[in-house]
Amino acid sequence: MIVTIDGPAGAGKSSAAKALARRLGFRFLDTGAMYRAVALAALQRDHDWSRPEALVALTREIKLELDDDRVFLNGADVSESIRDIAVTTATHYAADNPGVREILVELQRTIAGSQNVVSEGRDQGTVVFPDAPCKIFLTATPQERARRRLEELTSRGEQVTFEEILSQQEIRDHRDSTRPCGPLKQAEDAIEVLTDGLSADEVVDRLEKLVRAHLTPNPFFHVPTPALETCLVRFVARHRPDGGGPGVRHPRARQGTHSKIWRRPGPFKPPEPPGSGDHRHLFQRTIELCGP
């Protein structure tokens, strides 16, 4: 199962997504780290930023690996250096480049494969994993995000004012949400979680509850798939307004293997209203329960 967590900078996505992945035993995928690593690779080679196509070629050339929260560029652990100010400032060249995005999106899908993943970024629920069953949009008011960032930076001994952070944040938000390719955007089916006033643990608790609600145990686990499929297809055939026409057919039916299954079970009867044995509800429920 894929859980996507998108949202603006400073909403606490990375730490929440990492902690959530640990609690669930899922793999954590920090996609921002990938864009940062491309920027770092370019800085290491004194890349000429006016040549976007060369950045695409460089992205193709480098070896990028992610292991939980560690990031490896051509085999070297760059988990700390990708957070440097110079890299943070240059990352938009990678993030704004459609060719780079295409390569990284592909890599993100490959890494996720068929694993259980918590994937964090800006475009995870909209572009990279549009079919993810659980999408979260984690956000906080600009003031709250800037306040947290100020706390973080001053605890590291950096001299910066609240106003400076707020204005840099505005620029970054604007750039992230107006990017023509893979912009920061809440997916229509994403659940928004506003983290103002919540502690880090409270945020993770809330996210865990949301994800676990999507992890309903599958009561059909022990039913062989063909048997389940048979039931579902029979059900669809019975309740189609046209009485189960040629639209409800399985390819194997043509070979005669399951011909019985596909026979219409008598004349079509309109489904009863909800509350009196409406089986359409059961079918809907079955689809939900059999989901990934």
Ligand code: C5P
């Ligand atoms: O999340 P983080 O701040 O590490 O991301 C670094 C930059 O990478 C962000 O400013 C954002 O513009 C970009 N990014 C992106 N798409 C993602 C993740 C991050 O464009 N999926």
